[in-house]
Amino acid sequence: MERAWWKEAVVYQIYPRSFMDSNGDGIGDLNGITSRLDYLKELGVDVIWLSPIYQSPNDDNGYDISDYQAIMQEFGTMEDFDRMIEGIHQRGMKLVMDLVVNHTSDEHPWFVESRKDKENPYRDFYIWREGKDGKAPNNWGSYFSGSAWQYDEATDMYYLHLFSKKQPDLNWENSKVRENVFSMMNWWCAEKGIDGFRMDVISLISKRPGLPDGPKTPEALYGYADCANGPRVHEFLKEMNQEVLSKYDLMTVGEAAGVTIEEAKRYAGFNENELNMVFHFEHVGLDGGKHGKWTDKRVPLVEFKKVMSDWQTELDGKAWNSLYLSNHDQPRSLSRFGDDSPQYRVVCAKMLGTCLHMMQGTPYVYQGEELGMTNMPFADISEVKDLDSINAYHELSEAGLISKEDMMCFIRLKGRDNARTPMQWDDSENAGFTTGTPWIGVNPNYKEINAKAALADENSIFHYYRKLIALRKETPIIVYGHYALLEPDHESLYVYTRSLEEQKMLVICNFTKEPVDYVIPEEFSGAKILITNYDRDEAKGTIEVKAYEAIVLMKE
Ligand code: GLC
Ligand code: CA
Numbered sequence: 342m343e344r345a346w347w348k349e350a351v352v353y354q355i356y357p358r359s360f361m362d363s364n365g366d367g368i369g370d371l372n373g374i375t376s377r378l379d380y381l382k383e384l385g386v387d388v389i390w391l392s393p394i395y396q397s398p399n400d401d402n403g404y405d406i407s408d409y410q411a412i413m414q415e416f417g418t419m420e421d422f423d424r425m426i427e428g429i430h431q432r433g434m435k436l437v438m439d440l441v442v443n444h445t446s447d448e449h450p451w452f453v454e455s456r457k458d459k460e461n462p463y464r465d466f467y468i469w470r471e472g473k474d475g476k477a478p479n480n481w482g483s484y485f486s487g488s489a490w491q492y493d494e495a496t497d498m499y500y501l502h503l504f505s506k507k508q509p510d511l512n513w514e515n516s517k518v519r520e521n522v523f524s525m526m527n528w529w530c531a532e533k534g535i536d537g538f539r540m541d542v543i544s545l546i547s548k549r550p551g552l553p554d555g556p557k558t559p560e561a562l563y564g565y566a567d568c569a570n571g572p573r574v575h576e577f578l579k580e581m582n583q584e585v586l587s588k589y590d591l592m593t594v595g596e597a598a599g600v601t602i603e604e605a606k607r608y609a610g611f612n613e614n615e616l617n618m619v620f621h622f623e624h625v626g627l628d629g630g631k632h633g634k635w636t637d638k639r640v641p642l643v644e645f646k647k648v649m650s651d652w653q654t655e656l657d658g659k660a661w662n663s664l665y666l667s668n669h670d671q672p673r674s675l676s677r678f679g680d681d682s683p684q685y686r687v688v689c690a691k692m693l694g695t696c697l698h699m700m701q702g703t704p705y706v707y708q709g710e711e712l713g714m715t716n717m718p719f720a721d722i723s724e725v726k727d728l729d730s731i732n733a734y735h736e737l738s739e740a741g742l743i744s745k746e747d748m749m750c751f752i753r754l755k756g757r758d759n760a761r762t763p764m765q766w767d768d769s770e771n772a773g774f775t776t777g778t779p780w781i782g783v784n785p786n787y788k789e790i791n792a793k794a795a796l797a798d799e800n801s802i803f804h805y806y807r808k809l810i811a812l813r814k815e816t817p818i819i820v821y822g823h824y825a826l827l828e829p830d831h832e833s834l835y836v837y838t839r840s841l842e843e844q845k846m847l848v849i850c851n852f853t854k855e856p857v858d859y860v861i862p863e864e865f866s867g868a869k870i871l872i873t874n875y876d877r878d879e880a881k882g883t884i885e886v887k888a889y890e891a892i893v894l895m896k897e
């Protein structure tokens with residue numbers, strides 16, 4: 342397989358609003374990020390992905406952009422940005438920016454013009470339709486609840502918004518839209534020196550001709566089934582590749598809601614000239630139910646293994662995987678896939694990290710994951726800031742589908758704000774995140790779970806992640822080896838192998854707190870332990886895999 346820096350890299354995602362506040366206004370900012378670059382360097386990550394930092398009215402925390410070439414005032418200035426990227430590059434790291442071009446803010450000048458009248462030169466930058474019998478043009482739902490259509494009085498027509506009504510969808514059919522987007526991207530690469538893009542909901546940019554009604558399945562309610570992987574998406578990405586991406590040495594990852602393995606081979610295929618990799622949603626959909634993610638269902642291990650393994654084996658040699666268990670839209674991975682109780686928190690976080698980082702693909706660490714940060718005990722809806730959770734809370738409780746108490750419970754398990762509480766730096770007030778009042782509550786467990794304590798403890802999750810990241814750099818089999826699942830039906834253990842030429846690796850992870858016996862396969866007799874989260878110096882014959890234990894064996 343051809344080597345590439347982005348295949349060998351580990352990415353760290355920063356949610357700027359919640360990472361580090363430098364000026365006491367309670368909101369994380371660019372100077373705050375710059376002040377913490379040494380921490381990231383020590384962790385050993387290669388790439389920093391920043392959630393959006395562009396000018397935005399913040400209906401969806403920066404995923405609603407009103408100027409793609411300006412910095413959000415709350416986050417700082419363009420000079421702060423220049424200093425930050427210089428600091429990143431000086432330390433040998435790279436910067437990947439979020440690219441949100443399925444939609445803009447309704448306050449973007451293009452939309453301000455577009456909604457004025459039907460003859461406006463920007464009218465066709467967005468998707469406008471006549472109503473049907475006084476109702477929305479079709480049955481599509483917004484991902485953030487309600488219809489995907491908003492009626493606009495000025496011209497007596499509706500515009501499409503797959504997300505909030507302050508996020509109107511751009512019309513990618515219009516070549517002027519594409520030209521504007523590509524020239525903005527070229528500016529960030531050529532003038533600002535960024536190293537790549539994470540492309541927000543890029544699988545949704547091509548809408549089906551005629552915008553037909555969708556089936557009323559749960560996915561369709563979220564606009565995915567009708568809009569994901571539309572007929573021209575690959576054509577658009579190939580054009581983007583030709584006009585922008587191919588001119589620089591970038592890392593590109595597409596957030597691809599609704600993507601299947603077959604589709605991923607097109608988006609991220611080695612010879613397709615589109616993107617380097619995509620984020621799929623299959624493993625984070627396993628604990629969903631009839632009201633989408635709003636349930637208390639746990640992820641079934643056997644299904645989880647099947648999903649991860651299918652992606653591992655089917656993309657091997659054809660396309661590249663991105664590996665993630667958490668991001669700013671998902672609850673904390675430790676609380677969701679593991680066990681965040683004080684007794685098992687540390688060992689379990691290390692197990693989950695091992696399970697993910699030993700796979701083929703590029704791993705993503707979400708801020709605080711390296712500390713074992715947990716979900717937040719939100720007591721009341723007034724503490725929640727995320728419009729997705731707030732809308733669903735009202736819509737589902739008012740429709741009598743889920744009680745308010747149950748909704749609060751589901752929000753504590755699945756709400757996006759679990760990942761958005763401030764980064765826990767130390768045990769001082771507000772976890773050292775701000776000297777002011779934080780924009781969202783700090784998790785009360787910060788006195789125990791924080792970066793300062795983790796750095797000082799050589800057995801911490803932080804230092805274990807540092808080791809996982811360092812191992813990947815010195816061990817090509819971790820990056821390029823072929824993957825095979827063992828024990829597919831085992832309900833507690835996740836066991837897989839990697840192989841590259843003569844080398845073989847065995848990864849054993851116990852996803853439960855009950856110890857389980859396991860017989861090490863014959864071919865691993867005499868193998869050495871590469872990394873483990875318990876004190877164990879050998880593993881041969883029949884072993885007892887302890888609570889949330891992870892063992893990686895290497896046979897040369
Ligand atoms: C993506 C982002 C999410 C945002 C949505 C709309 O899913 O990750 O945070 O709300 O797109 O832009
Ligand atoms: Ca600030």
